[in-house]
Amino acid sequence: MLRIQWHWKGCYVGVLDGRVAIVTGGGRGIGASISKLFGAEGAAVVINDLGGNADGTGSDAAPAQQVADEIAAAGGQAVADGGDIGEVATGERLVRTAVEQFGKLDVLVNVAGILRDRMIFNLSEADWDVVIRVHLRGHYVTARPAAAYFREQRNPDGHYRIINFTSISGLDGSPGQPNYAAAKMGIVGLTYSLAQGLARYGVTANAIAPGAATRLTATVPVGKRVSRAEPTDDDDAERSPDNIAPVALYLASERSDWLTGRVISAAGFDVGLYANPQIIRQLSAPEPWDYDRLAQHMERSFRPVADGLPPSLFASQLGRLRPCRGRHLTPGPLAQAGRRAAQDLLDAVAEVGVGPAPDAAEHRHPPLDVALGCAGRAQARDVVLVGLVREADRRA
Numbered sequence: 001m002l003r004i005q006w007h008w009k010g011c012y013v014g015v016l017d018g019r020v021a022i023v024t025g026g027g028r029g030i031g032a033s034i035s036k037l038f039g040a041e042g043a044a045v046v047i048n049d050l051g052g053n054a055d056g057t058g059s060d061a062a063p064a065q066q067v068a069d070e071i072a073a074a075g076g077q078a079v080a081d082g083g084d085i086g087e088v089a090t091g092e093r094l095v096r097t098a099v100e101q102f103g104k105l106d107v108l109v110n111v112a113g114i115l116r117d118r119m120i121f122n123l124s125e126a127d128w129d130v131v132i133r134v135h136l137r138g139h140y141v142t143a144r145p146a147a148a149y150f151r152e153q154r155n156p157d158g159h160y161r162i163i164n165f166t167s168i169s170g171l172d173g174s175p176g177q178p179n180y181a182a183a184k185m186g187i188v189g190l191t192y193s194l195a196q197g198l199a200r201y202g203v204t205a206n207a208i209a210p211g212a213a214t215r216l217t218a219t220v221p222v223g224k225r226v227s228r229a230e231p232t233d234d235d236d237a238e239r240s241p242d243n244i245a246p247v248a249l250y251l252a253s254e255r256s257d258w259l260t261g262r263v264i265s266a267a268g269f270d271v272g273l274y275a276n277p278q279i280i281r282q283l284s285a286p287e288p289w290d291y292d293r294l295a296q297h298m299e300r301s302f303r304p305v306a307d308g309l310p311p312s313l314f315a316s317q318l319g320r321l322r323p324c325r326g327r328h329l330t331p332g333p334l335a336q337a338g339r340r341a342a343q344d345l346l347d348a349v350a351e352v353g354v355g356p357a358p359d360a361a362e363h364r365h366p367p368l369d370v371a372l373g374c375a376g377r378a379q380a381r382d383v384v385l386v387g388l389v390r391e392a393d394r395r396a
């Protein structure tokens with residue numbers, strides 16, 4: 001475990017000495033790494049973890065207790081809580097426990113999470129609800145009582161912290177995780193709102209988008225992962241969840257007062273700062289837009305920018321089948337595939353009966369665009385179409 005300490009008057013002082021933190025999902029993976037590093041750096045830690053399976057079923061008090069025991073054995077302070085983070089009572093109890101056991105609360109880290117991956121057309125209501133519940137509601141459940149506590153302190157210099165967990169799944173649009181992507185982008189919006197709403201009470205709020213080998217990522221098929229595939233012995237150290245913990249430590253420290261309302265990526269030994277969304281082109285008129293004029297102006301002003309967007313990290317999975325043509329044409333593999341391969345693809349798409357092709361005259365690169373348009377409307381046949389696209393690539 002990485003240990004960062006400052007030397008002060010002959011004593012080693014931990015980065016979080018005297019601070020009190022709650023870590024949800026602190027019994028395993030990234031949450032366990034954060035809990036242990038926080039404990040080693042002097043924080044008293046309330047570790048919450050339901051201890052269930054990666055899909056959210058089951059429960060087990062052991063993981064949270066084990067991490068708390070490890071911290072205590074190393075000379076730190078920690079208590080375990082096996083509650084479900086989807087329950088409002090759990091959040092209230094966690095804040096109460098921090099105050100009753102350790103005298104206060106300084107840092108809230110929301111890490112708990114599960115996965116129920118399905119394409120949107122196969123996603124059941126139950127799989128949607130449970131993922132939104134654990135991730136998005138789970139953040140509300142702790143943030144509300146923690147924020148109420150911070151506000152009560154009336155201490156704008158409190159260095160209070162809320163650290164949330166989002167994902168590239170939402171930030172980059174993972175096609176097989178619509179429930180998880182939605183929850184994780186909801187967490188980004190919540191983070192922006194908390195940063196604005198709580199600044200005057202001495203609270204910063206940021207989100208981490210991590211990448212690490214944990215049991216959660218182990219449930220995602222190798223072909224659907226955007227980072228490197230199977231971890232090998234060589235890159236075990238780089239993919240360790242321990243690499244995320246120093247980023248959470250910095251955000252939790254009093255030193256990070258300047259940083260709020262941001263998303264920080266942390267994967268391996270890379271740490272990145274995301275841009276916050278902003279309007280990059282604007283059309284203004286003195287009167288309501290008429291359809292034709294708006295279409296003309298949008299295509300002239302927005303399209304060159306939209307066409308130049310970098311491809312999604314998930315483009316190699318299904319991105320080439322999306323109807324947003326320009327985005328993947330240049331300099332994507334299909335753009336290089338040439339007209340012949342595109343015509344083959346179009347013929348093959350017609351053969352599998354995807355439906356009538358859009359009007360080729362509307363497209364800049366017929367028949368390549370037309371083929372992509374067809375493919376985009378044929379998501380239910382994605383397996384067949386991925387094969388066809390690969391075949392077209394191969395023949396190019």
Ligand SMILES: NC(=O)c1ccc[n+]([C@@H]2O[C@H](COP(=O)([O-])OP(=O)(O)OC[C@H]3O[C@@H](n4cnc5c(N)ncnc54)[C@H](O)[C@@H]3O)[C@@H](O)[C@H]2O)c1
Pocket residue numbers: 024025026027028029030031048049050051052053054056063083084085086110111112113114134165166167168209210211212213214215216217241
């Ligand atoms: N590992 C990655 O590469 C990665 C990538 C992007 C985002 N994330 C996010 O990071 C966080 C940690 O993930 P991880 O990879 O360490 O997974 P993990 O499965 O190892 O740990 C998640 C922990 O959350 C706990 N948990 C689940 N449901 C809970 C509930 N209802 N109440 C309380 N605890 C509950 C689990 O028991 C588990 O210990 C998650 O929010 C995840 O979405 C991880």
